[in-house]
Amino acid sequence: MSSVVPGIVTLRTYERAWLPKDLVAGLVLTALLVPQGMAYAELAGLPAVTGLYTSILCLIGYAVFGPSRILVLGPDSSLGPMIAATILPLAGAGGDPARAVALASMLAIFVGAFMVLAGTAKLGLIADLLSKPTRIGYMNGLALTILVGQLPKLFGFSVDADSLIPELVGFIDGVATGETVVPALAVGFAGLVIILVLQRWLPKVPAVLAAVVLSIAAASALALGERGVDLIGMLPQGFPAFTLPQVSAADLALLAAGAFGIALVSLTDTISTASAFAARSGQEIRANQEMIGIGAANIAAGFFQGFPVSTSGSRTAVAEQSGAKSQLTGLVGGAAIAVILLFLPGLLQNLPQPTLAAVVIAAALSLADIAGTVRLWHQRRIEFSISLAAFGGVALLGVLPGIAVAVALSILNVFRRAWWPYQTRLGRVAGLPGYHDVTSYPQAQQLDGLVLYRFDAPLFFANARTFRDEVRRLASTDPRPRWIVVAAEPITDVDTTAADVLEELDALLATAGVVLVFAELKDPVRSKLERYGLARPPAPDRFFPTLEAAVEAFRAQAPGHWSAPPPGS
Structure with a gap:
């Protein structure tokens, strides 16, 4: 039983000396979980509060079933565009938020089911379907797609488009026709600069938290809401109720297709991140149990108005640097978010939307691996070409077709080596x-x-x-x-x-x-x-x-x- 539910092992072997460190690390982690969760929810085309619901439940799910003592799961910038690409066409032109949430929740349950079934069947090797060159190209394309998609929000206006080229054209037209809201651009750009500068020069300072606090202060002092800057507003008070997502049978096939791509990216990201942190602590990776842990996290989120999640290298690094010793860190973070929802729903009401765009753009920039692309060019031109093709698949065809292109290229590359050895x-x-x-x-x-x-x-x-x-x-x-x-x-x-x-x-x-x-x-x-x-x-x-x-x-x-x-x- 303990091998299936690693949380039991953690509970049995928990050392009292770890408690202060886990509590402090959990509270520090909350400062990152709240703004990123809200930002990535909006990136996925969902209400910001669903990012908080998702963060709470996925942390609980992984704490019980996940094998890593330190890995932190939650809403992720790499999954946001994939979620949006799956649910927004199904939600319809009206963009009904309730329907979008139901679709996203069912998508999370599908992702979780795929993960649990694959982990039970010991198919952890599925993570190998994305080779490093194709993953670099996919992430570069994703970074560009996210960046272009968030630029209008950073400038204070919106663009009605759903792919890279139309979004870029719409953004340029909006700027050219004077749609830019200068106060929105100022607060958003300032937030982006703060995040990037602190991450580069003062990595121990919580950059996202600093940007959020300063932007809220600026919005309150300068009444930015009255100057055309969109604010988050009051969050719904209370904890989300257990909900079985209601979607039509006609939507299930498309949700399942999107869930497979999301599960593949989430698993690949989680295995690589878990491997990196495990190597530093001397632990071993249990790929199949990781799949079950991620699956449980997604299912838990899906039943409480959440959406698909993955691991986060930045949040895991914050937890590690803050002294985290176990998954109690994540549970403390989830509890702190629940306290905000229950007792302080107005805490973030003056947070400018352009600041959330800045958070997403900073995350997108971290997804891009230009150095890795240059290295491929010098090391092996054929793999550079494969990476470039994966980049083009995401940038030109869209996020979901892009992941299909990336997987196909990885498989074709293996076949090519065997075909012409x-x-x-x-x-x-x-x-x-x-x-x-x-x-x-x-x-x-x-x-x-x-x-x-x-x-x-x-x-x-x-x-x-x-x-x-x-x-x-x-x-x-x-x-x-x-x-x-x-x-x-x-x-x-x-x-x-x-x-x-x-x-x-x-x-x-x-x-x-x-x-x-x-x-x-x-x-x-x-x-x-x-x-x-x-x-x-x-x-x-x-x-x-x-x-x-x-x-x-x-x-x-x-x-x-x-x-x-x-x-x-």
Whole structure:
């Protein structure tokens, strides 16, 4: 039971000395949870107060079922556009807030259900569907999309558009036609500068809290609400009631599709963040239990008018820096938010909307990884191109199609590497034991009549002909080799299509007097070849445990000498 509900383990092993640190860290964390929760709720197209509801319940859910002692979940800037892209088309042109909340809540339940089912089925490897280059491109595209979407709010007006290019055009038109509300721009831009400067130069100071406090003070002192600046206003008082979201059956399929993309991004983000913090504390990552913990957090939020959540590197870092020792930190933060809702609903009523836009823009800037993109350019151009394609998918097609593009690119990249794997000849290099790539060592010596050939991938239907064509090319060189030895250690599988190609290739080579030999073939692969009928007598005479054994067997039949390859071979 304790392995399924890690919160029980935390409760049983909790040390009294941790309590003061968890209490302080929870109160510090609240200063970040409140403004970010409200800002990311509006980013998702929902009332700001739903961000507070979501924060409370997801913290409770993860504290009970999540395996990490320090990870902090909550509304996230990377999920906001995905949530909006899923629910706003379904909410209709009228933009009924109640319907949008119901859709978002059901979306959270779907995300949670996917997570719990996948974690129970031990499918934590789903997080690997997004490679790092595609994730960098996706996040860069997301950062640009969020930035452009929040600019009108920062300038004090709104734009009726739902994709990057129309939003950018609408923003430029709004500025050109004089829609900018100068006081709104001033307070929003000031808040953004405060956040960025403090994060850069005084990281221990809660930058978001400082921006929120100062902007509330400015709004109150200068009566910004009377000067055209939108304010948050009074929050609904009280704790959200348990609610089963009411949505039509026609909406379920689209919600499920959106939930899959959100679950994938949330899981990938959580696993990477959890790995980073676990490495610093010596803990191990339990990917499947993380999925269950995130799932429980989403389900809890969904039943209390919340929306999908993910982990947060910035909030987790704040908790760690503040001395957090356990998930009690998150529970203290959730309790503090509940106190605000129950007894201080007017605390944030003078918070300017442009300040929330500044909070979101600062978060968007942190999502972008320009340095990582530049590194890809220098390290591997093909992965830079993949990252750029993922960026374009998000920026031009939209957030949900963008995640589909990112996943597809990751899968295609894996398939591409297996379809056109690296292949080379091997030779003997003076002073180095073993046999080595002639591309890296052009001076490598070849044994007369023998070709050592390495194919760096499993043999399957997509690349079997590539293997066949290269072996045929090697067999047709002048002088014609007597043996072609395949250094088969990288070949981890052979499917039935490849087996048929091997059988045809072996027969074709035999007519030309060339023998196809395998060395270092793994036992499971050898067993498959036996089932396919390719390793029956006298075939076993052509399977050797090592390259050295194959070379010695060849030399026993045809003594020759080692020589450098001719120029251009």
